[in-house]
Amino acid sequence: MKFKSLYNSERFLKIIFGLSLFIVLVMGGLAYRYIKELSDSFDEVQEAYQLHIELEKLLSALKDAESGKRGYIISKDSTFLEPLWVSGSELDLSLQRLKALTQGNPDQEEKIADLEIKIDNSLRIFEKTLQLAQKNEIESAEFISAFKEGRQNMNSVRFKVLEITTHESDLLGTKKERSSKSLSNAPMVVYYVLIFSLLILLLIYLQISKNLKILKEKNELLETFKESTTQSEIISKHGNWIWNIDDNTFEYSDNLYRLLGEEPQSFEPTLENFIAFTHPEDLDKLTEQVNKMMENEDLPFIHYRIIQKSGSIKHFKAYGKVLIDSDGHKKLLGTTADITDEIENYRLIEERNLELERNNKELASFNYVASHDLQEPLRKIQTFISRLEDKEQENLTDNGKLYIKRIKSSSARMRSLIDDLLQFSRTNKSEEAFEDSNINILLETAKHDLVEIISDTRARISSDSIPSMKVIPFQIKQLFSNLISNSLKYRRENVAPVISIRYSETHASEVPNLKYSKHSRYHTITIKDNGIGFDQEYAEQIFTLFSRLHNKNEYSGTGIGLSICKKIVENHNGYITAEGYPNQGSTFIVYLPITS
Incomplete structure (x- = not known):
């Protein structure tokens, strides 16, 4: 060899x-x-x-x-x-x-x-x-x-x-x-x-002869590369230039002329001819940078504007680096890019950020209204209906009693809906800090909050030992609470709920529908029940806000609980999936990344 x-x-x-x-x-x-x-x-x-x-x-x-x-x-x-x-x-x-x-x-x-x-x-x-x-x-x-x-x-x-x-x-x-x-x-x-x-x-x-053949092939590749580079320059809106330091001459690529709004090689490639296109407000800055380039034989990133003959103003970004060839000749290889679209997009993003900030303020105002102004008249309605039912029960007709019953049901549903909306809007990881947490304690806390319904339904809940993780404690407790509540709510009639919570570790390649991840392994928490289940074709729909698979008269709920679960998991850079079989039960799988 x-x-x-x-x-x-x-x-x-x-x-x-x-x-x-x-x-x-x-x-x-x-x-x-x-x-x-x-x-x-x-x-x-x-x-x-x-x-x-x-x-x-x-x-x-x-x-x-x-x-x-x-x-x-x-x-x-x-x-x-x-x-x-x-x-x-x-x-x-x-x-x-x-x-x-x-x-x-x-x-x-x-x-x-x-x-x-x-x-x-x-x-x-x-x-x-x-x-x-x-x-x-x-x-x-x-x-x-x-x-x-x-x-x-x-x-x-x-x-x-x-x-x-x-x-x-x-x-x-x-x-x-x-x-x-x-x-x-x-x-x-x-x-x-x-x-x-x-x-x-x-x-x-x-x-x-062999070398000539190789040289010919390389020349063909160079021609192809040159054409590819030319097309790349046009697509990416940038042009190349070379400053021959020894003899103080310049070379401009064809697309650099196009960026200036001129035909390729339509004028002599000199520094004076190029600077003539500079925006008057940026002329002093560019001249100073060019003088430093001549002195230091280096050009860091610089930004400036040019004015085309058509009157269009373009934003340019340039960079150069010295290269010494085999003969010892110094050349400064530079590239100039048209970043006008980036500037416009940045401005558009700033405008949208301002709009988003206004929307966030409006959402905060909505949260305040939902938590105070909307709930206050709702509480009064429920209070007056309760008084009317207590004091005027005997004076009401059968239709009146029916109407009062429906008003009570609607107001209770209205109150539950406002509470869930408020809870959904507050599920924002920016409001909570990540900290090392004992997941087992958070699970027990969630079960304690649901102790009454667990007792009433005679539910049995078993769980594995789950290792500590760096999470937002309040949100993970809410995640367990919502998933257990969902299993209890959609239980089969005359069948005691059985809920199992299992833990394992999963490689990123084994996580279903995960297209890209910067993490190699995931904590996997599986919540399985023996409830009514659902058809698998609705596995994605059940996580959509306000989405319900059953009539509100059959099962209570607002269709927000699972949406909150999905948002909490996404706040932790995780992934949640669901599997269901009608009249056999449901399985919810939560994947949370393992971080060092």
Whole structure:
């Protein structure tokens, strides 16, 4: 994996490419060396051949001179002496060439010098015998002695020439053997080096081709990303800009021009042209921020307004951060967003908050009226009806007694409705503080408040031990009270109520219909009874305010109790569900988050 990463790296490719160039240069050097050796070998052969020729010329000139001398001695014809006079100059030229050809070779230079002495002796003997022949002293002892000496000297010249040519041939053979051995490996070495270089270049080509393909794909992705970024800028109403700090130039994205109400790239992207759109009231503030940006090379969040040519005023928010690229160049990358809609929404929220505050005050006034002004005349109605029933009972007709009975029932229902509404409006967690509470005590308190109806119905209530929780105590007591009251109220006729309260812990993923939660686990409290139950299709409806599944003549109630339960649970960031089966009972499950 590490080698593969190295192989794909740009540095590795550069190293391999440099190595390939080095090998090619070495191969070129080797080729040059072998060619130079061939050239040198050719020159040496040429010189050896030239040396042989000059020696042959020299030896031929000496032979011609001796033949001419003999012809003259026999015939006394002077024309035979012409080769002798010509050979002298030829011998001098040949000796000069031989010295030049053997220069730098001490052995051969010594042999040439020795040869030159022998040739001079031959020429001297030629001249001596020629003089004696011209004097007709051919039969003299001196001539015979000189003639024999000339023949011996001529043989020594031949031997010396042979010695020189043999030595040169030996040298040429040694050089040829060394050169042949070196040159015999040259084609193979050059071939292998060439193959190796081609393989490396092929690998580089394949990797470069792969990199080009990847680069093409990345360029396509960049084009897609650029188009996506452009669309994102348009949708999110923001534009990007770049301040090149080193050369103090700016670059604006197309959508930044659109935010200003202009066509993309319709003016030069300079700071002066951009500031020209600034709202006069924000001009000094923006100028000060820009000067700080130039000085500190940083731009924190700033807010300002601009005026488009159409006259529309827009609210902008800008932010910038410095980025240093691989070449050490500093750039401040900035983004500018159109937050006009946010400002308008904030203003709308403020207006709605004010409206909500007024509604809360009106609700507080309603609570006061419900708890005092409405209940006061209701109490008087109930008081006068009670007096009328006590003192005028005998004077009332049957219809009158019926009317009074109905008035008493309606006023009692009216009083219960006002009390429940007041209780519902007061179920607000902001009015109560969360505190660590013993849930078992709160449950017993709720049962104590209902002791009379529990006793009258001969109800049996069993419960598990519930751990302490951080709750609003009053509301949790109210929750237990309302749920137990609901089970007692909707009991089956001639069947004693049996209510069981169980506790467990539940993971958030197991809570039904819970779409999102910041808590992982929940306290689970289950209240189950054996009452009349309900059809499951009404499981959500029963928690709706004023919702009733039964006629008020069948079962008393205002349809607010379970709505209060739901509001209390939601105040605790919990969740409540219900399950029912007609004539079998109901089950209410309360989920309260486990907080640390």
